[in-house]
Amino acid sequence: MRIGILSFAHLHAESYLGALLAMPDVTVVGIADDNAERGRYFAGQFGVTWFESYAALLAEKPDAVIVCSENANHRPLVEMAAAAGAHVLCEKPLATTVEDARAIVEVCQQYGVQLMTAFPMRFSSPALEVKKLMASGGLGRIYGVNATNQGALPEFHQAENLPFLKRDWFVDKALAGGGALADHIVHLADLLRWYLGEEVTEVYAASNTILHGGRVSVETGGLVMLTFESGAFASVDCSWSKPAYYPTWGGLALEVVAEGGLVTMDAFKQVMTVYSHSAGRPRYAWWGSDANAGMLREFIAACGENRTPAVTGADGLRAVEIVAAAYESVESGDAVRVG
Amino acid sequence: MLKVGLVGSGFMGSTHAAGWAQTPAQFVGICSADTARAGKLAAQYGTQVYNSYEALLDAVDVVDICTPTHLHHEMTLQAARAGKHVICEKPLARTPAQGREMIAACEAADVKLLVAQVVRFFPEYAAAKGIVERGEIGKVAVVRLTRCAYQPKLAADNWFLDPAKSGGMMLDLMCHDFDYARWIAGDVDSVYARSVRSADPTAPEDYSIAILRHTSGALSNVEGAWAYPPPMFRTALEIAGDAGLIEHPAGSSTPLGIHLKAKAGGDAPDVGLPASPLAEDPYTTQLKHFYNILTGAETTPRVTAQDGLAAVQIAHAAMESARSGRPVRLSEVQ
Structure with a gap:
């Protein structure tokens, strides 16, 4: 399997490339940015070929590409890749508008x-353990979910203090x-759609700009309530x-x-706390399994077998629709119907 | 010396009886519909049982109302008429209208009305408030509060499960964190809430999440449950500000791990309480503070009757939102 990466705008490109290089059945064609x-x-850094244009990389006829550009640039890159016959793994959110997300699904x-x-x-x-428990019927009816996907201001996400690495x-x-x-609803929206096997029917969202207020203009705080077909509800911070x-x-x-009790899951709890004189502050050192590698394995398997991957473009589109509804709710102050 | 009478002998009545014993107050007596239970408490704390509320009121300077929520209103009005100060268990009242009447009656009678929003006296919650007040985390942006337990158990007359009496979980339990969210982030403009009646479709809501929009622009996520498997009881708080973050996840500061082999016939207590041993329990801290307010030794109550009323209003807005499916402004439940 020959794979290329289109753009390193998103920091996940680094971990994807690292994981791909560790896979013996994968040849990294190179990266374009x-x-x-x-x-x-x-x-x-990674000892791979750099292409000065996306077209130049695609001219190498990779079997598949990973698109890690800025969200708004996903669509043109996916369109180029699809036209070049390359399978696509696209970073989330699939697009910045429902229209673009739909176009991405259609062009593929x-x-x-x-x-x-x-x-x-x-x-x-x-x-996955929670999914297994739910799928086995061990929890019965799901009543509600209190969920968080919080982070630091993403522009801090850079390994080294080099100006061109600024995100x-x-x-x-x-x-x-x-x-x-836009950044942090989609992971939980997708995970919960998958867990429940249901679509979101209504979205309420409230946001503010208090955190990092002087520094950025977009919203930095947000609470969202998703209501599903069964009436189950989920709050997402x-x-x-x-x-x-x-x-x-x-x-x-x-x-x-749930009917069967309470389940708590912290996907990033498999850490130890490291206090190092050189760092000057505590750091969590991750020792759990690599979810990115699991995702890449599924992508490579689906491409190899030319079958629909476990997570589809339609899943990405649904998540973008939920984000759009959240912005509409913030704007109107009311809950917004979806679908 | 301040003469205190207690009405109610249930879980909170007995907790307050123990608290009063730690104050300089003269614990004059107990009045309760359950005279046997009242008798036991009276014997334990060296006080007497009053067979009527009127008789108890006659004998005291301040009455501590620890009865089911729907009785707070009438009992407070009676105390005010008798010219007695009132300490009222949370929630202040079953409805905002009742709460307002209680406040007006006590003001007219020139007696104090203190509401036992005890969470403000729990040291971790008080400490977080202090950190915010000192500006250590800057302007508050997002508050997350969780208070989840199992269905309250009572052998007879489980008034908790009767919405007409308790208002249900969203009033009885979530009023703690509605009050705390307001203490931390200020007045609330609107509430959007979802809820479920998991135990019984005719019973009150027993799991809910409410999103509060504060006038300051801050947002709060308040989660409450009576739907946990017994004997689980968890509380959590997190406050994010523009200059820092306070995290206190459920169970994160439990100092003890006691894992004894089960005894035959062992069961969970009637109402779940967090286990974190302290030199003084927060209920006692609260009653000592109220004692000082009543005697004039302290002048500013940590929580006012207006705060108690605001918590009831937020709970009613949340219940109305869960019912209607739309965000509800606080001005709609005045």
Whole structure:
């Protein structure tokens, strides 16, 4: 399987590339990035080929590509990749508008390439245990979920203090599609749709700009209530409320209250706390399984077998619809029907 | 010396009886519909049983009302008419209208009305309030509060499960965190809530999440349950500000791990309580503070009757939102 990465705008590109390089059945064709400095930097870091244009990488006829650009640029890159006959794993959120997300799904259908949305939480070992428990009927009816996917301000997400590594597009409404709502609703929206096997029917959202208020213009705090077909409800805290000096980037956790009892899941709890003189502050060191690697394995298997991946483009589209409804709710102050 | 009378001998009545014993107050007597239980408490704390509320009121300076919620209103009005100060268990009243009448009656009679929103006296909640007040985490942005337990058990007359009497979980339990959210982030503009009646479709809501929009722009996520499997009881708090973050997840500060082998016939207590040993329990801290307010030794109550009323209003807005499916403004439940 020959795979390329289109853009290193999203920090997940680094972990995807690391995981791909560790897979013996994968050949990394290379990386392309419209930010030449950044592209060369990561090509050097990982010892892979850098292409100065996306077209140049696609001309190498990769079997598949991973799109890790700014959210608003997913659509043109997916369109190019699909036209070049490459299967696509697209970073979340699939797009910044419902229209773009739909176009992404359609263009992949049109060119007969597989499309997977990068929702690695479906491959998180603790998250999978909850799915198993629910699927076995062990919880009975699900009543409600109290969930969090909080993080630090994403522009802090950079390993080294190099200007071209700045991820400030995350707080640019035009490129990211918004702030905390656009960034952190989709993982839980997707996970909960999958858990419940139901669609969201109604969305209520409230947001504010208190955190990092002087620094960014997009919303940084957000609480969202999703209501599902069965009446089950889920509150999602998508705030960028973790300080820059927090021991880790953030987290994703949920508590499910069900007929059969209570289940709590913290997907990023498999850590130990490290106090190092050199760091000057505590750090969580992760020792759990790599959800990204599980997701990439599924993508590669689906491409190899030319079958629909476990997480589809339609799943990505549904999540984008939920985010759009959340923004509509913030605007109107009312709950918004979906679907 | 301040003469105190207690009405009610249930879980909170007995908790307060123990608290009063730790104050300089003269614990004059107990009045309760359950005279046997009242007799036991009276014997334990060296006080006497009064067979009528009127007789108890005659004998005291302050009455501590620990009866089911729907009785708070009438008992407070009676005390005010008798010119006695009132300490009232939370929630202040079954409805906002009753709460307002209680406040007006006590003001007219020039007696104090203190509401036992005891969470403000729990040291971890008080400590978090202090951290916020000192500006350590800056302007409050997002507050997360959880208070989840199992269905309250009572051998007879389980008034908790009768919405007409208790208002249900969203009033009885969530009023703690509605009050605390307001203490931390200020007045509330609107509430959006979802809830479920998991135990019985005719019983009150027993699991709910409410999203509060505060006037300050802050948001609160308040979760409450009587739907946990017994004997689980969890509370959690998190306050994110523009200059910092306070995290206190459920169970994170439990100092003891006591895992004894089960004894035959063992069962959970009637109402779940968090287990964190302290030199002084928060109910006693609260009653000592109220004692000082009543004697004038302290002048500013940590929680006012208006605060208690606001918590009842937020709970009613949340219940109305859960019922109607739309966000409810506080002005709609005045």
